[in-house]
Amino acid sequence: MPRGIPNARRDEDGLRYTAFHVPMAPNPKHMLSNYLKSESQSIWTRNALKKSKARQDEVVPPQDARRGSQIIVIHPGSRFLRIGRASNVFPVVVPNVVARKMNPVSAAPAPTFVKGIYRPRPVPPEDPTQPTSEVFVVSDDPFDEEMAAVTLSLRDRMRFYKLNITPNATNIAKTYNTDYKPEIIAEHNDPYQLEWIKDGEDVLVGEQALLLASPQESGYAVRWPIRGSNFNTRDYGSSVQTILADVETVIAHTLRDRMGIKPRDYKDYSVVLVVPDLYDRPYLREFANLLLVTMGFKQLCAQQESLAAAYGAGLSNACVVDIGAVKTSVSCVDEGLIIPETRLNLNMGGDDITEFLHVLLERINFPYRDMDLARWYDWSVMEELKSSLCSLSENDVALNLHDFVVRKPFKPAEKYPIRVCDEIILAPMVIFEPRLIQFTKKQENMHPISHPDISDEVLEHHGDQITKAMTISTDHLNKPPVDGQIPFELVQVDEEGKGVKTPVPAKLVGGYDVVFEASKLPLDVAIFNSARATGDEKMHKYLQAVLVIGGSANIPGMAHGLESRLQAITSTIMADMEKVQIIPPPKEIDPAVLAWKGAAVLGKMDGVSELWVTQSDWDILGLRGLKERCFFL
């Protein structure tokens, strides 16, 4: 039989799978345990990762250092693209954005974020001629109601930890911030000046795209091709070709400019692509087609984020929580496999924290009054403030004074002082109290991706999307699914690998759109639901190994904030639950690159040679080949 023709078999557990007459993928359990045991890989195990980078360089023998130099690992995200040779210690990280000259500009420069946070109703300015009202008026603004609930939750926690609450802190901060005086930093005293671009090449990528002083005036459309776990159809529309052109542009520019790899060399390189745990089929198919057919890489292996991160941390079992910029995903990894029904995607992330911080700082007279988050340079001011101020540790709440710098195009930098108090903890608390996020608004203008073989793929796609964790998640609404059943059926696969039972999956469960409802869950509830989907006996194992990754995992106090809340849920529901445990990512590795790191380790392992899908495999088998070899589905 020719190479690559599928032949259905059953494995030892009686599970149906499709084998190939090319060597079948090795058992992931064996791969993981071999990897953890292997002497040559032990450098990357958890203990070894604690050692310094210098030590790593010293220990890696030269042949291992070269290993993986022909493998490129690509981890695309909504905000950053992480890309590098598997032999590199860390990836190149570039903003995943493209500015294209349009004449006329067909799309307005897309704001970096979707306005997703409720804002207080504008208050009419006080009339100084009128005496101030002595009567206390109860606000009917829904924002105030939700805000009061979040503040109360913080007060309760501070009381629980016996921490002092600074009296009148908001008013003190407000008064201080009103009398601001920005300090102008003279150019010769400013080593961090930016080289703004007024006009330039037709296509600008990454940092260059963000240095455009005024994109719209210069005729550029600035867009981010990835959004959450999918292509960014909000800013590009449903035309996947335009999105793919930009995905290719960012990858090709970075390979050429930062890694010295030219298009003519692509045929000599294999690619490990890190994909979301809950990936959309058209996303995976189009991405694979781009890399194998359009760009012409030699072969491809796709790995899911959580699995790659577990490899990176040297863990065989974990509940992996990835808090990115736009989305947060939760999945349980069991001996080298993701348990499909534990996967959850929350429609919130670091961008919501940034925006909420802005809303909170405006309430205390944020001294830089012209801030407009749709401008990249203003957005980065707020991101900087978030990174330097925010914390999830109640101990950090105090009336503190800080400075921040605003760099406007072609103007000297301005330094502002600001006084803040509990805003620094309330902002990141939004992921545990998402009541202030407008989820419905976030869904606006998202288009489905059009593709030809809709009948087959849509059904399977929904099969992938609706998971047990999501169904359980309707618990928080206190309205369980009808009859307590899981009222949808997943697509079954017969001996030939064809769909035999293709029911239209009920997206509405008990009257709820489960995917949408699940995307709104507080993070602690989502993690609990994900672990609980593994069954009552197994869930302990995952709740005691929660690995938090993604850029937003860098928020100080994240482990404490998550652990305490998760512990509170588990002890209410499960009497016999031992302590919940958050596993810190390896010390020298930024949690945002841990999945890349794990994928690089995977790409270098001997067993991975069985996982590659070549260009001819792709021609014959398409997406199914990728799924069966790489995801063991």
Ligand SMILES: Nc1ncnc2c1ncn2[C@@H]1O[C@H](COP(=O)(O)OP(=O)(O)OP(=O)(O)O)[C@@H](O)[C@H]1O
């Ligand atoms: N020190 C820090 N403190 C707070 N937030 C941080 C810190 N460092 C990075 N972040 C946030 O992490 C987010 C980026 O994380 P990451 O690189 O994992 O996102 P991504 O993979 O591009 O996005 P997504 O996973 O949503 O597709 C941003 O919101 C950024 O502000």
